[in-house]
Amino acid sequence: MADVILELQDVQKYYPIVKGAFHQVVGHVKAVDGVSLTLNRGETLGLVGESGCGKTTLGKCIVGLHEATGGKILYTLNDEKRDLLSMNKKERFAMKRRIQMVFQDPYSSLNPSQTILQAFDEPMQIHGIGKTRTERIERIAQLLETVQLPADYMNRFPHEFSGGQRQRICIARAMCVNPETLVCDEPVSALDVSIQAQILNLMKDLQQEKNLTYVFIAHDLSVVEFMSDWVAVMYLGRVVEYARASELYRRPSHPYTQALLSAVPIPDVDVKKDQIILEGDVPSPAHPPRGCRFHPRCWKCQERCKCEDPALSELKDAQGHCVACFYPD
Amino acid sequence: MKDDIILQVENLHTGFLVDNVPLEAVSGVSFSLKAGRVLGVVGESGCGKSVTAHSIMQLLPKYGRITEGSITYTRATGEKIEIQKLRRTGNQMRQIRGKEISMIFQDPMSSLNPVYPIGDQIAENIREHEKVTKREALDRARKLLEDLEIPSAAERLGDYPHQFSGGMKQRVMIAIAMACNPRILIADEPTTALDVTIQAQIIALMKKLQREHGTSIMMITHNMGLVAEMADEIAVMYMGRIVEYGSIRQVMKSPAHPYTQGLLKAVPVLGMKKDRLYSIKGSTPSLVDRPAGCEFASRCEYATEACRQVPRAVEVEPGHQVRCWNYKEATDNG
Known part of the structure; x- marks a missing residue:
């Protein structure tokens, strides 16, 4: 039986739009609007979508950097499902040790005035890992070696490292409190192609070694395919398609997923495919379209799509393949 | 019919003065752009692809200089102009820049x-x-x-x-x-800052414009997929040199340089899931301590004694050039 570690139930994150001298709330930006997903221990969930679709916000809600405004985030703690949103402050804080995050830009996510040692030492002290300083230094040395960096780099400052090395350091830093789940927000999109492959391989190795669970956020569909067991495609704060990675890439059913997949250029001169070119841009999440949120850009749009909002529902005979569309293929 | 060469770059060297030490960002780049064709220039950050473009446009910063080589532009009248000899802000350069040769920059936001x-x-x-x-x-x-x-x-x-x-x-x-209906369009990473569906829109537009106006395009990118879709010819750059040059089919189907092979193997390709990605070991050395001999040798699987010398460009097949001593071994195994 699958061992569920994280379960999202109808998670929402609304940002109020305030206006005037009295900061009246005149509306909401619905960055994440009712997302339900489950994630098994040791597996990777890929979150894909274009900028502004809410994938990073959702990631930050899971880690606790943003407080979700609705729904439940259930996390399995000692075989008991606990809702992160209803925990008290102390419990919620302790959860940060279990769920860590790797950020997109390795240049701005390391403090330039701290050595690597200082940057690693602080979270370890806070979460009480390693009783003495020597113990902690030993652990940092080990961590650096697991990400294939020499241990004596711990006394250096971030500016002495290249982008790829910094991202390794960021991964090691996230690992230093021994987390179970890592939320990785576009961990390779700022890196060069040859470095990207090194980091992706490293992340896969780490996952196997430590039985880590990943939430892997990226806009690059081929990278997500490489990393993930399950993939959720997001559009304007909603999940529009959710399936096993192999299934999703073989049989994309939502028109948006089909368009996304067809838009990825393939490095092969003989592959000529029919590209679906979407018109227009993603609408603003402050004023999402009525009905299906994708209908203004959809080529299969019918009358029904303009007024009714399709729910995410499972396709027939497709283990767990869910689509939010009235007319899936 | 022989293709008309509209832009010929010959042995271009462009350097920067950093703390009064000259650093060469582009060292000996030669290529030609034919009328109505698309040339893809591929490489990772710091390989000199943007500096090459800025040299052609004479848009280098104050401390940047073209130290050697020539950039010859052929006007519609047949007149040949050596761009590197023009004054940056002179009348003739201003007539060419933006009218006959124009450029799309990487970041539309800024x-x-x-x-x-x-x-x-x-x-x-x-x-x-x-x-x-x-x-x-x-x-x-x-x-x-x-x-x-x-x-x-x-x-x-x-x-x-x-x-x-x-x-x-x-x-x-x-x-x-x-x-102004330019004859040459230099596109420096035109879609890097954009989402995939928007990228597809922009690329479709560029293809349409190119068909309608017969513009020659020099497309700078790090995305092998985009090059495969757009370009007729491809130049792969590494540390200021073109390491492989040829028609898109030649380079994509039978890459001869270990670096090109590595780049092609290192990207995950949609629909072809692998358990591990091939990765090129190490990272690009800094220009400050440029290795002697072949710059790629320290990261190369096929490096031998010979690689201590800078390799010359060799022709693998007509029109397909590679700058590697051991390309035969690399092609056989790659």
Whole structure:
């Protein structure tokens, strides 16, 4: 039986739009609007979508950097499902040790005035890992070696490292409190192609070694395919398609997923495919379209799509393949 | 029929003075761009691809210099102009830049002036090069935006860049670049800052413009997939040198340089899931301590004694050149 570690139930994150001298709330930006997903221990969930679709916000809600405004985030703690949103402050804080995050830009996510040692030492002290300083230094040395960096780099400052090395350091830093789940927000999109492959391989190795669970956020569909067991495609704060990675890439059913997949250029001169070119841009999440949120850009749009909002529902005979569309293929 | 060469770059060296030490960002690049063709220039950050483009446009920063080599541009009249000999701000260079050779920059967010309406920014380029009234120029700007499929173009001429989305701004950039019907368009990572569906829109537009106007395009990118889709020829750059050059089919189907092979193997390809990715070991050395001999040797699987010497360009097959001593071993195993 699958061992569920994280379960999202109808998670929402609304940002109020305030206006005037009295900061009246005149509306909401619905960055994440009712997302339900489950994630098994040791597996990777890929979150894909274009900028502004809410994938990073959702990631930050899971880690606790943003407080979700609705729904439940259930996390399995000692075989008991606990809702992160209803925990008290102390419990919620302790959860940060279990769920860590790797950020997109390795240049701005390391403090330039701290050595690597200082940057690693602080979270370890806070979460009480390693009783003495020597113990902690030993652990940092080990961590650096697991990400294939020499241990004596711990006394250096971030500016002495290249982008790829910094991202390794960021991964090691996230690992230093021994987390179970890592939320990785576009961990390779700022890196060069040859470095990207090194980091992706490293992340896969780490996952196997430590039985880590990943939430892997990226806009690059081929990278997500490489990393993930399950993939959720997001559009304007909603999940529009959710399936096993192999299934999703073989049989994309939502028109948006089909368009996304067809838009990825393939490095092969003989592959000529029919590209679906979407018109227009993603609408603003402050004023999402009525009905299906994708209908203004959809080529299969019918009358029904303009007024009714399709729910995410499972396709027939497709283990767990869910689509939010009235007319899936 | 022989293709007309419209731009010929010969042994180009471009250097920068950093703390009074000259650093060579481009060292000996030669290629030619044929009329109506698309040349893809591929490489990772710091390989000199953008510096090459800026050298052609004479847009290098103050401390950048073309130290050697030539850039020959052939005008429609057949007149040949050596761009590196022109004064940067001289009349002739200003006539060419923006009119005959124009450029799309990487980041549309920061390449437009935030305090002028976009109509004015497009019209400015037209009025710089042609004697037209402001009204005529704005009218042409509107037509350009319509060609680029911007909805209600006439009303949007008065809008400012912040009122546009990323994809729209890149269309405006293309409109400025295409305003005077250039013969050469240099596109420096035109879609890197954009989402995939928007990227597909922009690439489709560029293809359309290229078909309609017969523009020659030099497309700079790090995305092998984009090159495969757009380009006729490809030049792969590493540390300021072209390591492999050939038709897109030759290079993609039978890459001869270990670096090109590595680049192609290192990207995950949609629909071909692997358990592990091939990765090129190490990282690009700094230009400050450029290795002697072949720059790629320290990261190369096929490195031998011979690699201590800088390799010469060898022809693998007609039109397909590679700069590697051991390309035969690399092709057999790669």
